[in-house]
Amino acid sequence: MSVIQTKNRKPRYSFNLLDYILIVVSVLAVGWIYYRSAIGVNYHWNWAGAVDLIFTPRADGSLPYFFQGIISTLRLSVWGMAFALILGTLLGVARHAKIALFKIPATAYIQLVRNIPPLVFIFIFYFFISNQLIPLLGLDHLLRNYSDELSGLPYVLFGRPNLWENLLSGVLCVALLSAAYIAEVVRSGLEGIEKGQWEAAHALGLSPWSKYRYVIAPQVLSNIAPPLAGQAISLVKDSSIVSLISIQELTFVGTEIANSSGLIFEIWLFVGLAYLILCLGLSLLFSVIEKRNRKHLIK
Amino acid sequence: MKLIKILLLGLLSIAVSLPATASTENLDKINERGTLRVGMSTFVPWAMRDKQGELIGFEIDVAKRLAADSGWKVEFVPTAWDGIIPALLASKFDVIIGGMSITEERAKSVLFTTPYSHSGVQVAANKILAKGFSQLSDFDSRRVNIAARRGAFTVQIARETFPKAKILQFDDDAQAFQEVLNGNAHAVIASSPKPEQEVIKHRDLLFLPFTKRLSKGNEAFAVRLGEEDKKAFFDKWIEDRTTDGWLSQRYEYWFATLDWQDQVSEGQ
Numbered sequence: 001m002s003v004i005q006t007k008n009r010k011p012r013y014s015f016n017l018l019d020y021i022l023i024v025v026s027v028l029a030v031g032w033i034y035y036r037s038a039i040g041v042n043y044h045w046n047w048a049g050a051v052d053l054i055f056t057p058r059a060d061g062s063l064p065y066f067f068q069g070i071i072s073t074l075r076l077s078v079w080g081m082a083f084a085l086i087l088g089t090l091l092g093v094a095r096h097a098k099i100a101l102f103k104i105p106a107t108a109y110i111q112l113v114r115n116i117p118p119l120v121f122i123f124i125f126y127f128f129i130s131n132q133l134i135p136l137l138g139l140d141h142l143l144r145n146y147s148d149e150l151s152g153l154p155y156v157l158f159g160r161p162n163l164w165e166n167l168l169s170g171v172l173c174v175a176l177l178s179a180a181y182i183a184e185v186v187r188s189g190l191e192g193i194e195k196g197q198w199e200a201a202h203a204l205g206l207s208p209w210s211k212y213r214y215v216i217a218p219q220v221l222s223n224i225a226p227p228l229a230g231q232a233i234s235l236v237k238d239s240s241i242v243s244l245i246s247i248q249e250l251t252f253v254g255t256e257i258a259n260s261s262g263l264i265f266e267i268w269l270f271v272g273l274a275y276l277i278l279c280l281g282l283s284l285l286f287s288v289i290e291k292r293n294r295k296h297l298i299k
Numbered sequence: 300m301k302l303i304k305i306l307l308l309g310l311l312s313i314a315v316s317l318p319a320t321a322s323t324e325n326l327d328k329i330n331e332r333g334t335l336r337v338g339m340s341t342f343v344p345w346a347m348r349d350k351q352g353e354l355i356g357f358e359i360d361v362a363k364r365l366a367a368d369s370g371w372k373v374e375f376v377p378t379a380w381d382g383i384i385p386a387l388l389a390s391k392f393d394v395i396i397g398g399m400s401i402t403e404e405r406a407k408s409v410l411f412t413t414p415y416s417h418s419g420v421q422v423a424a425n426k427i428l429a430k431g432f433s434q435l436s437d438f439d440s441r442r443v444n445i446a447a448r449r450g451a452f453t454v455q456i457a458r459e460t461f462p463k464a465k466i467l468q469f470d471d472d473a474q475a476f477q478e479v480l481n482g483n484a485h486a487v488i489a490s491s492p493k494p495e496q497e498v499i500k501h502r503d504l505l506f507l508p509f510t511k512r513l514s515k516g517n518e519a520f521a522v523r524l525g526e527e528d529k530k531a532f533f534d535k536w537i538e539d540r541t542t543d544g545w546l547s548q549r550y551e552y553w554f555a556t557l558d559w560q561d562q563v564s565e566g567q
Contacts, residue, residue, distance in 0.1 A: 042480040042504065056350050065352025123382070131389045162374065246378040246386065256377060259471050260347035260563055 043265060050266035053257060069253030070274055075159060076170050076249055077236045077278075083175035084182055084235065085228075091179060092186025106183065113180035118241055122173050126245040130169045163248065170239070170247035178235045185231060189224035190216070222293050229286035233279050240275070250274055325526045329393055335371045336392035337362045340380040343472070343493065344553045345398035349562045357553040361415065362396045364545070365536055380471075381450055384408055388523060394533070398490070400452035400516040409521040412533040415541070416550055419512030420456050423494035423505045424486035425479050432485075432508050439463050444484040446475035453488045456514050480504055490516065492554050 054066045063071070094106035113121060159167060193216055201211040243252035254271035258264045329335055339346045339358050346356040354375055366373035376392045387395050387409060398418070401411045422445075424432060432438060438445065439461045447453045449468035457466050467484055469475040476497055478484045487494065491512060498505045520537075522529045540546045553559065 040481070042482070043477070053350060056352070059351045059353050065348065068352075123385075127382075127385045127389050244379050245382055246376070246391075248377065252377070252379070255379075255471070256341045256348050257352075259341045259473055260343060260349075262343075262473055264473050264477065 045266065046263055047266055049261070050263045050270065053261055053263065053267075054270060065253060066257065066270070069248065069250040070278075071156075072159065072167075072248055072253075073236070073239055073250040073278070075157070075167065076174060076239045076242070076247065079167075079171040080174035080178065080235055080239065081232055083171060084178035084231075087175060087179040088182025089186050091183035092190065095183060095187045096190045110180045110183050113177060114184075118177055118238065119244065121177060122241060122245060125173055125176065126169055130172060134165065134168070166247055169245065170242045170249070173242050173245070173247075174235060174239050177238065178231060181231055181234075182228065185224050185227045186220070188227075189220040192223055193219055225286070225290050225293055229283065229290070232286070233282050236279055236282065237275060323528045325522075326528045326532055329371060329529075333371055334374050335362070335366045335369070335394070336374050336376055338376050338378050338383055338387055338392040338395045339397040340378055340383055341471075342380070342398055343563075344559065347563060355559065355562060357416070357549060358396050358398060360549050360553075361546070364540070365396075365533075368536060369532075380448075384521075387521060390523075393522070394529065395521040398518050399521055401519050402452060402455065405521070408524070410524050410526060410530055411519040411521055412530050413537050414517035414519045415537045415546055416518045418516050418518060418554070419491040420453055420488060420514045420516060421491045421494040421512050422486050422488050422508055423476070423479065423498050424508045425482060425484070426504055426506050428482060429485045429506075429508065435460060435509070437508070438486060441465070443486070446478045446484040446487040448472050448475055448489065451490075452516055453490065457488045460513060488513070496557070 055064055057064050058068075062068075091106045091110060094102040095110065097103050158164065197215055197219065198211075201215040206215065239249060240251040243249060243255065246252065250271055254267055258267040261267065339354075339362070341347055342356075344356050346354060346358040349355045354377075359375070362373055362375070376386075378386050378391070378397075380397075383395055383397060383399075384405065386392065395409070398416075399405070399411075400418075401414065405411070422438075424438075429438070429443075441463050443461065443464040444467055445457050445461060445464045446467045446469060447457050448471055454466060454468060457464070464485075467475075467478060469478065472487075472489050472493055475484075475487045475489065476493075479487045480501060486508070494507065498507055520533050522533070537546070
């Protein structure tokens with residue numbers, strides 16, 4: 001009985017000589033880098049000051065400025081992801097379609113966005129396109145002149161009304177960029193479905209909607225979940241480049257605090273840590289979802 | 300006949316009233332909204348965040364007073380310096396009050412008001428690398444690295460004064476000074492009083508090679524080209540506040556004293 005139990009248990013890992021050598025080498029390398037940065041960089045670290053700065057609430061008692069930046073980034077990421085998923089799926093399906101009217105514009109858009117630097121795209125989009133688009137939709141009056149303060153859930157979701165225009169531009173930028181990559185993921189997912197599945201759905205006389213909804217989509221979804229998760233994580237990180245067009249998210253807030261206080265490295269390390277926590281949290285979440293999705297495949 | 304007369308009269312009155320309404324058109328927009336939207340960028344001590352994350356600084360005082368005098372509320376739009384002129388042109392705000400120096404290049408894309416402050420440009424040098432340097436010509440060499448804030452007026456001054464030196468450009472002043480402290484650049488060029496203040500903080504590492512400031516900058520508000528009515532309105536305000544000494548008194552407080560230092564975190 002006891003023999004069977006030990007067999008089933010995972011073998012405990014034991015360190016061998018190579019492991020010890022590697023650990024010693026890593027510790028030495030870290031120590032050397034720390035030593036070099038301590039003598040090579042003339043910088044007075046002031047962690048207490050930085051921590052104090054980050055956790056000091058605003059004058060009106062609301063969340064500290066740094067955390068407002070984190071919340072902005074979250075808001076930007078959530079809306080950006082939602083929008084990018086919808087647009088990306090549509091683009092991916094269009095690119096996979098056989099009708100040129102759908103296929104050509106989708107392909108053109110994807111190739112354009114994927115082959116210019118995101119920074120250039122954002123600058124052009126923000127200053128030329130979004131500037132024309134928002135007044136055209138009549139949103140500028142609504143966004144600028146909405147004066148009631150929100151509270152509760154709507155506030156958590158949308159933030160302060162005078163920043164709505166700002167938020168919308170940011171969400172559009174991030175989402176339009178990410179949609180091009182998501183479209184490619186969706187397309188590769190669609191192409192990965194065996195021809196037999198399409199033919200079988202067709203042979204059963206399913207309507208296009210039923211075919212996609214009950215035959216194709218479930219298979220595609222479980223296949224593309226890992227690359228989609230990667231895309232979502234990179235969207236959170238990429239949202240930092242919209243700080244350049246003054247969307248007040250984590251990176252922008254970080255720049256402002258670092259410049260005002262002179263605690264450059266401390267603040268930037270905190271900004272890095274915040275992104276790390278956000279993205280690690282997301283990857284954990286996705287790995288749980290992935291496991292659940294694949295349950296039916298494990299016997 | 301009567302109809303024609305009325306029509307003519309109507310046309311005439313439109314013709315007369317049009318230029319009159321057009322001339323304060325841009326100003327009316329602000330009046331209608333009741334809020335002045337001001338574009339600015341973090342830049343000690345022009346505009347910065349205090350410990351609580353609120354905006355303080357010389358520009359902030361100026362913009363608040365301007366709005367209070369004109370019966371408006373004020374809304375600050377913090378903007379990355381690299382994109383501040385495009386953002387103005389894209390109507391993200393009404394005016395740049397951001398310590399922007401008047402230059403010929405900028406005057407091609409924005410309309411400057413009369414200057415409201417005159418800051419100088421000063422150099423802080425590394426004591427080891429730039430040992431014994433005391434003339435402008437000492438720095439004008441291919442071997443010399445000079446750090447400056449990108450897109451700023453100081454870069455232009457550095458290019459003109461030290462044409463042979465290598466100019467290293469950084470996103471903000473803090474990084475530019477750090478580069479000199481680290482011994483990667485011989486000197487940093489920045490708007491006064493930052494170099495003077497940094498030299499006091501790092502006596503053992505930095506010094507001021509020149510006693511006189513390099514150049515006198517003229518900072519002004521910037522509006523979009525063609526918005527003459529706004530310019531005229533701001534010009535009048537600047538003139539009034541210059542005459543009664545308010546501008547120089549505020550300038551004195553932010554630039555010549557460090558009384559405000561305890562409001563921001565003590566870095567470095």
